[in-house]
Amino acid sequence: MFAFAAYGAVFTVIFVFLWMMISRQNRIEKKLEQIKNQLKDRNAG
Amino acid sequence: MALESEDIRKTFGYFTALGGVTLKVKRGEFLALFGRNGAGKTTFLKIAATLVKPTQGRLRIEGIDVREQPEEARRRIGFLSHNTYLYRDLTPIENLRFFGRLYGVQDLDERIHSLIDRVGLQRRASDPVRSFSRGLHQRLGVARVMLHDPSLILLDEPYTGLDANAVDTLNQMLDEAISAGKTIILTTHDLEQGLRAASRAIIIDRGKIVFTGDARDPATRDAYSQYIRVGVTP
């Protein structure tokens, strides 16, 4: 019982870490996309 | 040379505050630095006062390398900004005594009294600075700068918030300093005050020196007004 709980907890913590890391990556990619669009608009205009 | 800077650069994160300033200031010169807010003039002055370390470049004050002997260089510098660095809970005399002891000033009490007389604070000499008006505050700030008899005086927007009386006192003290052979570097965006007694004028924009000229030459005025209107001088 306790062993399962412990491994569950470990995986939860690592999952949270991964999730935070990936959402950070997505945020950056979004930002990069925005900057690209901005530059495109400027060149077009 | 009172001050020699070689390709001074300063970046804050991604922001380049100074992009390579090379400047030589002779002893006895009165240099006025003009520029808009954020142009880098305050950063340069703070680097010259050893408050900020440059990201790159060498700086000598009176021939002393600031990186190697910062304390020796600081002993020769007087720095005044719109912040006076005075303790509000201390009286003028206590403030000056404290700074005088930090600088190791000789015959301190005598010097303090003569300075207090000169800036016209005799009657307020034992009131805490907290009760002072902006003008009185700045006068004491001037006294603090002159206390250790610096050979290089750096002034960052010293006229901000001063009443006419205090401006006169400050100008008078600057004139005295010049005739005593001291070097002065002053930043301001007030053209008239800046050119009043200066010998050389420099305009800084986006971290670079964009104009150098004689302060008495009318061309300097033209360059400044053009800079203010257009941004970058030709």
Next chain:
Amino acid sequence: MKSMSAIIFKDIVIEMRNKESITSMLMFGVLVLVVFQFAFETINVERGLLAPGTLWVAFSFAAILGLNRSLAMEIDNDCLQGLLLAPISRGELYLGKVASNFIFMMIAEAIVLPLFVVFNNLDFNLKFLEVAAIACLGTLGIASIGTILSTISANTRIKEVMLPVLQIPLTVPVIIASVEATREVLTGDTRGISSWLYVLAGFIIVYLTASYLVFEFAVEE
């Protein structure tokens, strides 16, 4: 040396004028002692075992208050910049501030300590002097690290909250060693006291040296 004494003297004059630092530390220290008396009133435990802990909680939290006051004074009107302009090394400046912080903490503790003795029905004897000596060491440890941490926390928007967050985890060895040493003195079983004094001395030496060396990074732009 001269600059250190100038800083200490200046801080004392300011403190005599506004009395902010010592009064707040003193009041806080006494309040902590009183709260602990209420908190443990009903349990039947030996006072000698519990008391050292309450004393050091009072000391270490009061010290944080004092450090915050001391730094607020230097930040006001940008006085710290004025100190940085002076021809003294950053290390000397650090040592000067450590000394004045230490003195103020000791003054507050000198008043809290007799109250502690009275509240806990202890005797004013030689043990009391030994506790005072331990308080000296522990306080120096707290002042040595607190001075540099308070200049770090001063750069944040929530400096008063940031200081304890930074300081308490780092002062764990000081608290443990001081509490244990005080306990050994109060219970009369002083077999292990020398190792605690070594821990305190080691902490002080290590942190005074390290902070002396890196203080310029903490204050310069």
Next chain:
Amino acid sequence: MKLKVLAILTLVSMLTALYMIFLYAPREALQGDAQRIFYIHVPLAISGYVSAFLLLIGVIGFFRTGDLKWDRFGETAAALGVTFISAQLITGSLWSRPIWGPWWVWDARTTLQLVLDLIFIAYFMLRSYLPDPQKRAKLSAVFGLLGMIDVPINYLSIYLVRTQHPQAVVSPGGGGVSPEMGLTLTVSFTAVGLLYAYLFNRRLAIAKVEEEVDYLEQVVLAHE
């Protein structure tokens, strides 16, 4: 590309480790199934100390060069430190409950890990209130240095408390260690090590890209 290989290796080793921990390793005689917690607990604890060491390296690197890449290095180490130590403290607590009785025992190692965790968290809290990258790097390096030299002093003082106040301290794995157990522990160490390496590299790469994107944004804004 390298990261992908590392990710696959990590996944494979983690699955192998899980299989071995729950199905291959024998049931320990004294502690029962709870002993299986140790296969993950010990590697996590070690990786906590590794984080402290890596943070110290980042701090020293930053002081020597002033390069922000060392700041990113230290920050990544601290982030992994918080994660792994927190996980490890939970596993410790879940082991302690069935074996010793209390959820939490203030023994030397646990206390030290907790304090280390608090130092890492304080490090992050400090960073989150310093918006300027240069200043953040400098001040958090100072704090990181002070925090990491605290670890040995802390260890000494906590160790002294324990030796002077003997408590019911049962050393982990009280029963005999069979070769199967040893092998399982080795595989588990490998899995945690690979996971650490993967997360470290991935997060470091993200931090670098983030900085570059921030830079681009500044440039774009400047030309507005």
